[in-house]
Amino acid sequence: MRVAVFGAGYVGLVTGACFADLGHEVVVRDVDERKIDALRRGEVPIHEPGLDEVIARAGDRLRFTTEVEEAIADAEVVYIAVGTPSTYSGDADLSAVWTVVDELPRIERRIVLAMKSTVPVGTGRVIRDRLDARGLRNVGYVSNPEFTAEGTAVRDFMQPDRIVVGAFDPLDADAIAELHARIDAPFLRCDVASAEMIKLAANAALVTRISFINEIANVCEATGADVQVVAEGIGLDRRIGPAFLRAGIGFGGSCFPKDSLALKQLAANSGYHFQLLNAVIEVNELQKRRVVGKLERMLGSLRGATIALLGLAFKPGTDDMREAPSLVLAGRLLAEGAHVRAWDPVADGSRYLEGVEIAPTALAALEGADAAVVVTEWPEIAELDWGEVAKRMARPVVVDGRNLLDPAAMRAAGFEYEGIGRAAE
Ligand SMILES: NC(=O)c1ccc[n+]([C@@H]2O[C@H](COP(=O)([O-])OP(=O)(O)OC[C@H]3O[C@@H](n4cnc5c(N)ncnc54)[C@H](O)[C@@H]3O)[C@@H](O)[C@H]2O)c1
Structure with missing residues (x-):
């Protein structure tokens, strides 16, 4: 045709x-x-x-x-x-x-x-x-x-x-x-209105799962459970399934944030308060900011500290940085007075990030840094020689915003490591 x-x-x-x-x-x-x-x-x-x-x-x-x-x-x-x-x-x-x-x-x-x-x-x-x-x-x-x-x-x-x-x-x-x-x-x-709603409802269902598992992760942190194990355990239930149960620093990208906002707004414009979706969006906003709290707990004041952001794209496999969590994180860290270095294998951070030093390689971003944050779960980040990285950083501190790395291996390599919703030891 x-x-x-x-x-x-x-x-x-x-x-x-x-x-x-x-x-x-x-x-x-x-x-x-x-x-x-x-x-x-x-x-x-x-x-x-x-x-x-x-x-x-x-x-x-x-x-x-x-x-x-x-x-x-x-x-x-x-x-x-x-x-x-x-x-x-x-x-x-x-x-x-x-x-x-x-x-x-x-x-x-x-x-x-x-x-x-x-x-x-x-x-x-x-x-x-x-x-x-x-x-x-x-x-x-x-x-x-x-x-x-x-x-x-x-x-x-x-x-x-x-x-x-x-x-x-x-x-x-x-x-x-x-x-x-x-x-x-x-x-x-189907009819046109239902097709339009299927798209918005599908994305709303997906972001609801993300905010749900992120809240479970936050409760895991407070109570000593490990969200990775919990996600596996609930995902094996056929009524629930394993997809979209990966805890992290929240969703971003060119679709989820805008489509959830559009559905919330559509409901509000029609006179309905979509309470659940409001909560899902709010949880996601707070989730991105929790990383800063973790860094402060581990480093003290962030003023003058050098923080390496690993991954800028909103997810691996794309160069899209629209509404990426990296943007919120970089903004918050700069506001706290930190020096921010960032690296991504494909996304061009210089287009979006003002005041952030864009490093040509992951190692260059990590060299002399006081802490690293895994922002995007690129396989390239998992494949780094973390033993070597520990020697190159000023302080071997890692906040793993995507639970990409093995906590035991990271601690064995000398890191102070914190993931999202993972048991402390
Ligand atoms: N990105 C995704 O993964 C994804 C997935 C599902 C649905 N969507 C939806 O699809 C739509 C497009 O998303 P995208 O990510 O491809 O956007 P995009 O910004 O990457 O691309 C939009 C393109 O449209 C062009 N454009 C603007 N006005 C035009 C015109 N009058 N004639 C021709 N081209 C014009 C722009 O120059 C741009 O190249 C959005 O509504 C988005 O919500 C996106």
């Missing part, structure tokens, strides 16, 4: 590349000329495992443009995959979505406009009305939310747990089913 994708970001690029890989003819359109120029030169502007290969394999089936007309020219399905960041009020900023909808030219043939961006429930209805008001009744509309996770997005796209399509007209859902014909996954057809 012929597909246009608006937005060449983490979602749009993966969507376009994977559809091309499935044999479709795809044109990806972005307003960012530099991004499109880079893509035309064969450079992939984001770090996403496997994406370079998929784009290279797609060859002529995947084209890039800044022009609306070129993207739409032959398209049967037009995907919207533009950003929907939070506004100051916590509501989703839909301005980029409206630009795409309003830019759609008058087309005589039937096409389907498919929403991949995460939008508040009710957005599809408003878009449908707006299309109708412009006389664009031949433009079908579906909500086809995206559930891929950065770092595993290509695999997630090709082998999804499910494909959800909310449509006003079953024929439009048929078109999306045809587009995904080569993907073997449950295909859930």
